[in-house]
Amino acid sequence: MMKISNVDVIPLSYPLEQEAYDATARWKEFNWILVKVETSNGLLGLADIAPLHGKEMEIFEAIIKKKLERLVIGESPYDVERIWMKMIGKGSSAYALGNKGAVVSAASAIDVALWDIISQSLGTPLYNILGGKFREKIMLYLSFMGPVSAEMLEEFKRRGFKAVKLKVGFDVKKDVEEVRRVREAFGDFKITVDGNQGYDLYQAIEFSERASEFNVEWLEEPINVFNIKDLSTLASKSKIPIALGENYYSLHEFSEVIVEGIAGVIQPDINHCGGITRIKKIASIAECYDVKFAPHTHSIIGFVVSLHLLTSSPIGYVAEYPMYGKEWTLRDKFIEKCVKIEDGHAELTCKKGIGIVYDEALIENYRTV
Secondary structure, three states: OOOEEEEEEEEEEEEEEEEEEOOOOEEEEEEEEEEEEEEOOOOEEEEEEOOOOOOOHHHHHHHHHHHHHHHHOOOOOOOHHHHHHHHHOOHHHHOOOOOOOHHHHHHHHHHHHHHHHHHHHOOOEHHHHOOOOOOOOEEEEEEEOOOOOHHHHHHHHHOOOOEEEEEOOOOHHHHHHHHHHHHHHOOOOEEEEEOOOOOOHHHHHHHHHHHHHHOEEEEEOOOOOOOHHHHHHHHHHOOOOEEEOOOOOOHHHHHHHHHOOOOOEEOOEOOOOOHHHHHHHHHHHHHHOOOEEOOEOOOHHHHHHHHHHHHHOOOEOOEEEEEOOOOOHHHHHHHOOOEEEEOOEEEEOOOOEOOOOOOHHHHHOOEOO
8 A cells, every 4th residue: 555655855946037025025036845755656746835035944844854754654645634634733732833834834735745646646637636627727817026017018918918916015105006007008907916914904995995996806915914803894895805815824714704704815825724635625615605716826836736726626716827027937947847828828738646747957956955
């Protein structure tokens, strides 16, 4: 019987051509960890944890190698529910590291790698064991980590893209003018905005009132996402749907903002929310309340996993397509054999598993040690 035989981590760093930023952070490198899970019969499952703006690779390496690896070695990779509970624990067994934050991200990566192994072992793409194909292609929205020029958008429009996310959360007046500029220049684009928790409640209300005339699809994380009282107030007053999820780790957090009608769009990040085992449950809760499902996707393998989820989910909406400058060549090199990007949409082309193939030569270019 197939068993988990090894778990390994590789810290990586990729220098960006220009500094990236949002309302609450700036970074010059894309730092991440590649997680490898191997089985006794030679299968290899892959996952990643990213972005790590503060170069926290050693922290995640320690959690995986000193805490989680010993809990999963010898287990069957098919037993994802039991392995999940074993990694996170409950009550006193979760006392040291808790059940949110870094330990969940580390466990999420192992979970994703296990689903990769399971679907490989069955000789089929991941989406087939998540429900099969609900749709053939997924619309992508450009998600720029910095300034967005008209020339850049015009180029992407020529390539078939029709959706973009703009960074806000800086200054309400300037942010609204940026939305106005893009709407007037690209009238047929879907526009979403991301505040990265840069506003307070009153600024967020003001922005929603002034920007609503430009047909904004959603207002993402405009304020402190853990202040449920203010989020509820904002949701009741905003003319733009509120999108939440990338900074939530537990089913309880997702359930609260969905059931209470706060989130109009839910955006779990596969790195934070508990991997595929938990994100499937989050999507089911969202489906019960007619909330749109649009995962936050800033890791490379996580982006491809999200495409599998969106391909198979009846409430799949759009996929985030992060951009660092005009192109993100690092991501494109990793996904070129399993994803086809054409006319602003993504289509999975893999034959089994997640579809990412381990490329030692490519990895060596970005190792930090």
